[in-house]
Amino acid sequence: MSDSMASRAVKNTSKSIKELLFSPFDIIFLLRAYFVTSLRLKSDDGRILEMQRLKPFYRGTRLLxxxxxxxxxxxxxxxxxxxxxGMDGFWKLLIAYMAVFFIFSIAGIVLEAALDAVFALMYVHKFSFTTAVSKFINYTRSNPGDSVKYMGVKLLLDISFMTVILGLFMPMMIEAIIVMLKITAEVQAGTADVGSIAFSGLAIVTILGALAFLSSMILSVPISAFYGYYTENAVKDMMPIIIRKC
Incomplete structure (x- = not known):
């Protein structure tokens, strides 16, 4: 295998996505594709059927x-x-949350780059999970250059896409912080009833969150298609080496 496996996968993926999502601003289709694919509903739309076919190739990404x-x-x-x-309990919860989030983020960086390939090997070649993990590890050891490029591109895509998605939720996050600061100020001032501030703030946060979630659903369709095609193409290139050496 040449050392351009990752670049070939990206090129083939880009071509396939252009053919699949030829109307990128068809919002109704994107929403329908999201719900039909997520809920495993039946559809006669060829593009949605293709999205359903790709699901096993980005199973790891969906899980994480x-x-x-x-x-x-x-x-x-x-x-x-x-x-x-109260405030004391809040700070304890915040510290615990930050610890869990940090551990998950570090573990996710490692797992995100490999899980899609592992689940794809399980799906295409009917390997057990342990066998697929073993095959992928052996492949990375015998082909470190290709493995680093594959996982590097995957990691770069993950960071880019997650940055976009998190950006959609920033207004919600900022509003939640503002509400928290208002509540904190009222509590410190001795105000007994902060429920009205909390519930009105929660309503605004909920609306902003709903808009962000709707936008993320629309974007998730082309992003999922990209992940699916990228992993499918990469695994096709990996298999001759896995069969021969692993």
Whole structure:
């Protein structure tokens, strides 16, 4: 195998995405594709059927992204815990949250680059999870150059896409911080009832979060397609080496 496996995968992926999503601003289709694919509904749309075919190739990304979104959602609820646990309890929860988030982020960086390939090997070649992990590890040892390029491109894509998605949630995050500061100021001033501030703030945060979530759903369709095609093309290039050497 040449040392351009990752670049070939990117080129083939870009071509496939252009053919699949020929109407990138078809918002109705993107939303329909998201819900049909996520809920495993039936569809006669060839593009949606192709999206469903690609799901096993980005299974690892979906798993880690789902866990990450749960952690992010928890962060927006933290400010409102002041009402129930007080400031001392809030700071303890915040420290615990930051520790969990840090551990998950470090582990995610390592796992994100490899899990898609492992699950793809399981899907395409019916390997068990342990066998697929062993095959992928052996491949990375025998082909460190290709492995680093594959995982490097994957990691770069992850960082880029997550930056965009997190940017969509920034207004919600800023509003949550503002609400937290208002509640903190009222508590320190001795105000007994901060419920009105909390609930009105929560309403605004919820609206901003809903808009961000809607935007992220729309973007997730082309992003998921890219991950799927990229992993599929990369695994096709890996397999001759895996079969021959691993």
């Amino acid at each position: 992204t789902g866990m990450g979104l749960i952690l992010i959602a928890a962060a927006f609820l933290l400010p409102f815990s002041v009402i129930f646990v």
